[in-house]
Amino acid sequence: MFITRCIIIVIITLNVLRANAQQEDTTSTTALSILVIPQLPNPNKVDLILSDSSIRLGSFSLLDIIDQQSALFVKSYGVNGVSNVNFRGGKAEHSRIYYKEADLSLLNIGQLDLSLYPIGAGNFGSLSYGDAAKELGGDAINGALSFGQFYTRYDTLNVMTSLAYSSLLNVNGLAKVEAKLNDKMNASAFIQYSGGENRFTFTNPYLLENKLDTMKNSTFSDLAGGVDLQWKQQENKWSFSTWHKHLFRQIPPGNSQTSITDESLEDNVHFASIGFQRDRKLKVSYTGAWLANNNNYRNALVGLNDVNSIHSFQNILKIGDGRRMNGPISWTNVIRSNYSMANSPGLDGAKSIHDLSYYGRASYQFVHKFRITVGLRTGLNNSELIGLLPSASLTFRPKLNNHFVVMANSSINKRYPTINELYWSPGGNPNLQEERIAITELGVKINRKLKLGSFSSSLFAYHNITDNWTQWVPGATYWSPVNLKQVVSKGLELDISLKSNQFRKLRYNLGLKVNYNTTQNKEVYDTSFVEPNNEVIYNPNWNVNVLASLSYKTWTLTYHQPYVSRYFISNDNLYFMPSYSTANFRIIKSFKKHLSDWRIAVSIDNVLDWQYQVIPGRPMPGRVFSLNIIYNLKK
Amino acid sequence: MRIILVISAILALTSCDKDMLGPQYAGDKENRGGKILILNEGSFGWGNGSISLYNRDTKEVSSFVYQNQNGSSLGDVVQSANLIDDKLYVVVNNSGKVVIVDTSDFTHQGTITGLSSPRYILDGSNGSLYISDLYADAINVVDKSSSSISSSIGLDGWTENLYLYNGWIYAIQPELGTIVKIDPSTNSVDDSLKLTKGIGEMVIHPSGTAWLLSSGGTNEYLPKLYTIDLNLFVKQDSLTFNLNESPTKLCAKSDWSELFYVMGNTVFSYSTLSGTVSHLRTFNGTTNYGLHNDPFTNELYYVDAKDYVQNSRIYRMDSLGQVLDTFDGGIISGSIFFMP
Numbered sequence: 001m002f003i004t005r006c007i008i009i010v011i012i013t014l015n016v017l018r019a020n021a022q023q024e025d026t027t028s029t030t031a032l033s034i035l036v037i038p039q040l041p042n043p044n045k046v047d048l049i050l051s052d053s054s055i056r057l058g059s060f061s062l063l064d065i066i067d068q069q070s071a072l073f074v075k076s077y078g079v080n081g082v083s084n085v086n087f088r089g090g091k092a093e094h095s096r097i098y099y100k101e102a103d104l105s106l107l108n109i110g111q112l113d114l115s116l117y118p119i120g121a122g123n124f125g126s127l128s129y130g131d132a133a134k135e136l137g138g139d140a141i142n143g144a145l146s147f148g149q150f151y152t153r154y155d156t157l158n159v160m161t162s163l164a165y166s167s168l169l170n171v172n173g174l175a176k177v178e179a180k181l182n183d184k185m186n187a188s189a190f191i192q193y194s195g196g197e198n199r200f201t202f203t204n205p206y207l208l209e210n211k212l213d214t215m216k217n218s219t220f221s222d223l224a225g226g227v228d229l230q231w232k233q234q235e236n237k238w239s240f241s242t243w244h245k246h247l248f249r250q251i252p253p254g255n256s257q258t259s260i261t262d263e264s265l266e267d268n269v270h271f272a273s274i275g276f277q278r279d280r281k282l283k284v285s286y287t288g289a290w291l292a293n294n295n296n297y298r299n300a301l302v303g304l305n306d307v308n309s310i311h312s313f314q315n316i317l318k319i320g321d322g323r324r325m326n327g328p329i330s331w332t333n334v335i336r337s338n339y340s341m342a343n344s345p346g347l348d349g350a351k352s353i354h355d356l357s358y359y360g361r362a363s364y365q366f367v368h369k370f371r372i373t374v375g376l377r378t379g380l381n382n383s384e385l386i387g388l389l390p391s392a393s394l395t396f397r398p399k400l401n402n403h404f405v406v407m408a409n410s411s412i413n414k415r416y417p418t419i420n421e422l423y424w425s426p427g428g429n430p431n432l433q434e435e436r437i438a439i440t441e442l443g444v445k446i447n448r449k450l451k452l453g454s455f456s457s458s459l460f461a462y463h464n465i466t467d468n469w470t471q472w473v474p475g476a477t478y479w480s481p482v483n484l485k486q487v488v489s490k491g492l493e494l495d496i497s498l499k500s501n502q503f504r505k506l507r508y509n510l511g512l513k514v515n516y517n518t519t520q521n522k523e524v525y526d527t528s529f530v531e532p533n534n535e536v537i538y539n540p541n542w543n544v545n546v547l548a549s550l551s552y553k554t555w556t557l558t559y560h561q562p563y564v565s566r567y568f569i570s571n572d573n574l575y576f577m578p579s580y581s582t583a584n585f586r587i588i589k590s591f592k593k594h595l596s597d598w599r600i601a602v603s604i605d606n607v608l609d610w611q612y613q614v615i616p617g618r619p620m621p622g623r624v625f626s627l628n629i630i631y632n633l634k635k
Numbered sequence: 636m637r638i639i640l641v642i643s644a645i646l647a648l649t650s651c652d653k654d655m656l657g658p659q660y661a662g663d664k665e666n667r668g669g670k671i672l673i674l675n676e677g678s679f680g681w682g683n684g685s686i687s688l689y690n691r692d693t694k695e696v697s698s699f700v701y702q703n704q705n706g707s708s709l710g711d712v713v714q715s716a717n718l719i720d721d722k723l724y725v726v727v728n729n730s731g732k733v734v735i736v737d738t739s740d741f742t743h744q745g746t747i748t749g750l751s752s753p754r755y756i757l758d759g760s761n762g763s764l765y766i767s768d769l770y771a772d773a774i775n776v777v778d779k780s781s782s783s784i785s786s787s788i789g790l791d792g793w794t795e796n797l798y799l800y801n802g803w804i805y806a807i808q809p810e811l812g813t814i815v816k817i818d819p820s821t822n823s824v825d826d827s828l829k830l831t832k833g834i835g836e837m838v839i840h841p842s843g844t845a846w847l848l849s850s851g852g853t854n855e856y857l858p859k860l861y862t863i864d865l866n867l868f869v870k871q872d873s874l875t876f877n878l879n880e881s882p883t884k885l886c887a888k889s890d891w892s893e894l895f896y897v898m899g900n901t902v903f904s905y906s907t908l909s910g911t912v913s914h915l916r917t918f919n920g921t922t923n924y925g926l927h928n929d930p931f932t933n934e935l936y937y938v939d940a941k942d943y944v945q946n947s948r949i950y951r952m953d954s955l956g957q958v959l960d961t962f963d964g965g966i967i968s969g970s971i972f973f974m975p
Contacts, residue, residue, distance in 0.1 A: 429910075480910075480911045568661065570954065571892055574932070575659065575661060575955075577658060578656070578659055580652070610653065
């Protein structure tokens with residue numbers, strides 16, 4: 001899926017730069033007399049993820065993440081961490097989820113909540129760390145996850161179904177059809193269901209005698225469906241997409257609130273977008289999107305419902321999109337506008353926010369060694385200027401054909417409170433201030449072809465200073481956001497993978513990801529309330545993932561061992577949650593029959609039956625068995 | 636081979652926490668405060684007020700520690716206590732006295748007598764002790780060195796909790812719903828602030844911001860959580876409750892980020908950072924008689940007085956509502972005192 005962008009330089013031409021400028025980006029070489037010089041990458045960390053491939057987000061494929069996210073608990077922090085997707089010590093709320101350029105996270109209740117996104121709506125995604133997220137035009141200050149729908153060029157019909165059943169009594173099903181209707185039109189439709197009841201035993205340390213307790217009273221059901229259309233008229237491309245998702249969850253009582261068993265949460269999420277793209281020398285694209293969420297939380301304690309209704313209207317215009325403008329200069333311009341409205345019974349009338357932002361970036365490449373990029377973001381937030389937010393970066397490759405690249409960048413960005421952070425009822429904080437972040441990143445990438453296979457590695461170091469950091473503070477039943485005056489986050493990210501060549505029908509992959517981060521509140525508004533120099537809550541210092549897979553003929557065995565270190569849960573750093581590590585195994589049998597691919601997977605998650613909690617009082621399941629059948633017809 | 640080493644290293648890293656489940660205390664466990672004294676009122680008129688001793692580490696309870704040491708009961712209705720000059724001054728309401736106790740061995744050190752119906756005692760940091768009273772229409776001023784009443788400050792009606800902030804004494808008058816500001820240098824009333832009937836415990840932040848709950852009487856006024864600026868001596872409403880609700884037993888976390896209170900038999904937390912309220916835990920079938928925050932560990936102690944005849948049941952929980960221990964106090968465990 002990765003399209004390697006190359007710049008072709010005709011070396012017999014004396015005027016190297018001029019020749020360079022006349023070539024379009026391409027993926028192929030055309031003559032023996034040319035030398036291919038890969039275009040230097042942006043100095044940012046961006047990962048690509050696919051729904052059904054081995055390319056993974058952290059340790060999980062897109063399918064894994066969303067499947068597992070949707071199964072357990074309301075607003076669960078999901079697998080492999082205390083937040084669904086958190087970047088570099090930032091909380092999930094410092095990140096964004098985009099679908100077809102539209103910002104879905106505006107509808108969330110603070111966390112980067114993947115449960116509101118239906119997996120069937122897209123089939124690929126990318127993960128942008130730090131400053132790279134600014135490229136999407138938004139104000140994700142620590143990173144962003146963006147999804148989209150990519151149609152394979154040669155398939156006329158692609159039918160995908162997956163059915164999963166686990167020992168938690170959960171069933172997940174997805175059916176999706178992608179079709180090439182004619183030379184000009186592609187279409188897809190999906191329907192997905194996830195439901196069941198969380199029922200498993202866990203250790204309850206607070207019981208005096210029989211410490212085994214049973215999780216119960218937490219049924220859930222998610223139902224989603226949607227369609228996507230793309231059609232082409234010469235160099236113009238149009239698209240239309242819409243989906244709806246309904247979620248219902250009973251909140252499990254947990255082991256701290258044994259008297260409350262009748263709390264539940266219901267979300268109705270609607271999405272619709274139209275898109276236009278003109279793919280000429282000047283590449284232009286526009287997306288207009290509407291999204292809405294009606295959320296109903298039944299608070300059994302007071303016998304009342306907390307109802308929230310939020311709408312968002314967004315426009316995104318992109319010009320350039322990394323194309324070369326003049327000579328070796330490439331450019332990107334993104335204009336993004338958003339109008340969001342909250343109208344909830346708990347509010348004193350309807351509330352709204354609106355913003356308009358511009359992001360521009362230009363890159364200049366010096367032959368093959370250097371690439372310099374400068375960027376600027378500015379705009380209006382609720383009619384007030386957000387100021388000029390610059391960025392500058394450098395990519396350096398010491399030698400041609402050397403797979404060693406050094407990258408560095410520094411930038412400033414701002415993130416304004418979202419509509420739900422301000423007005424979610426209850427818990428929203430209308431006095432929340434905007435966050436301002438200064439990012440510095442330095443990274444090294446090394447890729448090598450070995451006898452055995454291919455080796456790739458990267459090491460990134462970063463240092464972020466965030467003023468007015470938004471910190472969601474947990475209560476017993478819901479969280480509320482407040483500002484911390486200044487938070488400093490720094491860390492290292494090491495990523496190593498080894499992919500072997502096939503040897504006697506045997507192949508193996510090994511991967512190691514080590515993230516170290518420390519995020520501390522250096523300055524606080526009132527030292528009497530929160531002590532400075534304390535670690536922010538729910539931030540593990542270490543996040544390690546070991547991945548290994550072994551394939552023989554049509555059989556594959558995968559092993560995944562995540563490790564999440566201790567993290568504090570109180571601002572005074574007096575209480576912490578213990579570290580945990582769950583070993584997960586999966587055996588996959590793949591086979592083809594005529595035009596169809598079959599995959600049957602048996603998974604055992606948490607093999608060692610590790611008893612742990614991610615959020616206090618919310619036990620996570622022990623050993624879980626699941627069966628997953630994936631059928632894919634390609635015609 | 637290398638990958639096996641890495642996996643082994645991870646397993647070694649993680650194995651240390653495998654036996655831990657749920658929130659863990661990260662502070663210095665050797666310095667989590669001293670003794671925890673449970674002050675038991677005893678049955679009214681029976682003269683069986685007592686002190687129990689609870690060890691938060693071993694979870695052991697010792698009952699009647701004063702009686703066992705001195706051979707006599709503290710008196711009738713042990714109301715409150717305060718640590719003054721390393722001695723515990725125990726206010727015994729229905730006996731009209733304050734008993735002075737050595738905290739190391741609980742031996743009797745002296746008695747302040749001549750009081751009508753004492754409720755709370757405060758060290759004025761000026762050589763005098765101040766004792767509020769249910770019926771005396773006054774706050775009694777006691778000479779600390781002689782333990783004898785030296786004067787009184789006339790006030791209308793019942794005075795309850797006493798606080799010292801920035802050199803001023805603040806007295807709570809539940810019936811009148813007022814806070815009276817007293818100048819200890821002249822022992823005279825300087826100012827008063829009118830709130831509503833049923834005000835009770837006040838927690839004071841070092842900056843001078845204080846929070847105070849008013850139950851509103853018995854369905855007479857809307858119950859409220861007030862925020863008071865003691866420097867300016869002005870109030871504002873932070874929370875207003877429904878008429879049929881009755882919030883009581885206010886206490887604060889040591890970092891002041893949360894306040895806790897009880898309505899019925901449910902404990903709630905109030906975030907001073909965001910102004911939001913959360914349900915912490917409900918103790919079904921209990922009779923709420925107190926909620927106390929351990930300032931050294933930020934653990935909460937909820938008191939169930941049962942039928943006021945049996946020994947109270949005390950629930951110790953963390954600030955997230957998870958019960959860490961349950962144990963029995965004495966009859967009507969009205970106060971819990973956390974020794975440094």
